Amino acid sequence: METPILDTINSPADLKTLALPELTQLATEIRTVLLNKVSQTGGHVGPNLGVVELTIAFHTIFNSPIDKVVWDVSHQSYTHKILTGRKQAWLDPDHYDDVSGYTAPEESPHDYFNIGHTSTSIALATGMAVARDLQHQSGNVMAVIGDGSLSGGLALEGLNTAATLTSNLIILVNDNGMSIAEDHGGLYTNLKQLRESNGQAKNNLFKAMGLDYRYVADGNDLATMLTAFKDIKDIDHPVVLHVHTEKGRGYAPAIANKEAFHWHVPFELATGESLHPDTSESYNDTIHATLETELTELHTPITAITAAIPGAYDLKRFGRNHPERYFDVGIAEQESISFAAGQAQQGLRPIVFHSGTFLQRAYDQLSHDLGINKLPVTIMVTGGNISAGDPTHQGTFDIAMLSNIPGLTYLAATTKEELAAMMHWALHQNAGPVAIRVPGNGVHSAPLTDFDVTRMAQIHAGQQVALLGVGSLLPLAETVQKQLAKQQVNASVYAPRNLSALDKDTLTQLLADHQLVVTLEEASLSGGFGEKIASFYGNTDMHVLNFGAAKRFNDRETSAELWQEAKLTPEQLVAEISKNLH
């Protein structure tokens, strides 16, 4: 892999002396190293290939970090990282893990925020611009936001506030035209009109929001982008620079299959084929089979709603078979819940498919629209686990978020049989919203005997110690039970299906012949299930030990380190339990 130009670039300053042919060559080299690494490690492919030229142009024309760029979601910041002193993380496999997949202030003075959720960049940049002005500083502030992120309410709130600014602010809308195919909403029709009219369409969302507006037809042409930035540098008011780019630019498989290559597992560079295709059974199979049963056999008036993550649940499968019952509202988590509320109030049984981290955006809608109104909306929740990964996508906060909202029932499934049963139950009750935590630990299976969401499932009857293994941690509880048995401790094992309401009968019964209750949850302990158990037994002689994740954001630990820290290994648990038996 020859990278003669890139070899000379150690900071944005090194770009300033390059002529257009060299910059163009640099773009080619960067695409090569991007693809080389991401094909081995996995990561965001299409978004990064699309912005190579505009990133080079930014760092050539502007003077980062005096001039500042905020990357929305920041999953498209690889080229930015390469140009701002972090290229070794792409050139040297030993340094692949040196940088995160998102902007990170701890890595570089050219980054300002850890960002992994969408639609924040305009608000953040507007705040930075205000700070610049109040402190009598200079420099440009630019937000780069993809078309997909624009539908998020915060992005639109950001446009509204940005228009009140009377000083420099550049909002680069990186429009790769992805969202229109999916009909994610009216604003995408407008972006299409603007693209097709070279920015001249009469209807213009940005002008209607009170913002100046410029259009760039080919954001992958370096000369064009250099000129566009030259023209706009030091502008004295907020402006939207609407830039048309191609997602996946320069890599045929990523262009041919833009959605699959948005984020991709490791793949063969020549063909784009996954290196280790996942053929294992998935809970999605259970979910889809349940949807079909409900719709075709039970005639339940279900709908399926996603906020731009159909892939996580393979939802397009449902959409192909039942297009009139499938809704992708785009990146708009609040909308996904309130839209479902409206459907449920009028007799449908909507199911909203979410990941816990993005569902945080809809916290108020879960409480105000669903909880207070007791609307029977079902919410599937994935990603609830303790694992390595960016803190912006951390999956340990869903229990504290969901289990404390009145009127909402949060269930944790342990097997595919239980997952299906919980979905059926949710779709045929009328008490209110039900969220279901899809286990993240591989598909488990066990016959379902005494299914009752108000009761903990007794998995093993014992005495002295009771192990309460929430959802994905039931197998761990069972392992610990077996190891304790070797020490002549016959522990009970329960699966607490319902994280929103305690099974007080069973808990009370345990007082008779148990002295220690141990809770295991793959989530932050703070505000979670274990604390509720501790409070229940607070004024009794029952001792309680809560195990789960610490209340903190991950900081590049490995999964093994995180589980160790949480003491969620059989050895640690057996030791902790043993020393506390008396």
Added chain:
Amino acid sequence: METPILDTINSPADLKTLALPELTQLATEIRTVLLNKVSQTGGHVGPNLGVVELTIAFHTIFNSPIDKVVWDVSHQSYTHKILTGRKQAWLDPDHYDDVSGYTAPEESPHDYFNIGHTSTSIALATGMAVARDLQHQSGNVMAVIGDGSLSGGLALEGLNTAATLTSNLIILVNDNGMSIAEDHGGLYTNLKQLRESNGQAKNNLFKAMGLDYRYVADGNDLATMLTAFKDIKDIDHPVVLHVHTEKGRGYAPAIANKEAFHWHVPFELATGESLHPDTSESYNDTIHATLETELTELHTPITAITAAIPGAYDLKRFGRNHPERYFDVGIAEQESISFAAGQAQQGLRPIVFHSGTFLQRAYDQLSHDLGINKLPVTIMVTGGNISAGDPTHQGTFDIAMLSNIPGLTYLAATTKEELAAMMHWALHQNAGPVAIRVPGNGVHSAPLTDFDVTRMAQIHAGQQVALLGVGSLLPLAETVQKQLAKQQVNASVYAPRNLSALDKDTLTQLLADHQLVVTLEEASLSGGFGEKIASFYGNTDMHVLNFGAAKRFNDRETSAELWQEAKLTPEQLVAEISKNLH
């Protein structure tokens, strides 16, 4: 109070036979009864006076509840309630409390949702329209949303999704032009352009969002509104009906002072003067004095940000003195936090002024933008209390929401001295965001001795029992301590200042000579402070009793009933504690 026409109206059907003069007379009568009641009880004044005609016109032209109207925030639904069988709640003082101040499905089949937060109506109505279509039903679905609610991200997400519908949906934008004076954002410039051009302005946010659009210049003219609704009834696609109305219409004091009369305490009808003006000391005095000290003496680069509730903190006082440092982003809670994040990242010390219930909208921004990025933004939180009122504004969920977010410190003040100290501390630390719970129980004062946010404040040294009174409940803890003393129980009293991190040293010391720890918090127990204390002591012999609000939404109980239910009276607490001492 003569109401000859209203006397004949018991349901919308009774409107259908009335001619225009009678309907006009009805509008006058309704204004009279609205003002008569609200001047005695307090409530939303301006919003209801503005929509009398459009509400009468809706119920005359459409056939509710086959045709459905969803009122955004629903604080403007009084006329709707009067016309749909609930007029006694305005005509007869004995029935004043029969209806809530918001739409309520339990009151009437003409209401569909309990709504008290803004910006949800378009999403809800779109969901209802989808349900109508999938179930092959008929009827119009209309959302009525005020201009102020439009800046909320969910409203804009709703417009985006609404444009994808290919069937009937009416979005009535009730534009009383309030927001423009405040410069709440670019979309208000557009609304102004549309008003001034009779709907013909080239820039049109709604058309840019892909929606059909019509303009009504005088929404307080009944004939005009009747025609507008006739023209639009059974329309086969989504349409925005932009209606210009006057907030406070028909009542001079409400027109002269639109903001003060948005919601008003009881007032003298003739003059608009408050009947019982509140002249007592307020924590706002403490807050403003602290802001001035920070800015003028300490030269701290503070800014003040609100999302459309300046009145709750009398923030315009700050805005008048420091206009360049004051930002009202309009109804856009997400924006308020992310905008502050951008400011803080660049060296400012923003303070965001919120009420707990609306802050729910910004849950993800608190975690993702502030918590992960450790940005020193200060957030003031009011409304944290157990009191009667609509469940949509319930103030018991802030502790569970805020105290479980990593990196965010949630402090509960007990006195004005402590409140000021917490603000100073928050503005001079750099560890991350700090939220401060402003006590809701009247101004208390006490010398500040050992201020340390990592430690509980020891208020009284005792043994056997420790009372932990969070924020506003410290006085209750002190009362209980005094009553226990009469029974020869010398209880300790502590104020746990920090709800995010336990003072483990002090809690551990209590193990030596205490057998029972009692926590008191004016908030939902679920996910709150007490459960953390119970978990801390879970594997010890310390007994713990947690007192606070039940995890549920209020259902028209009185405050006294709620406090009784929570056992937060001295008598109940003394009894509970006494019976558990051994």
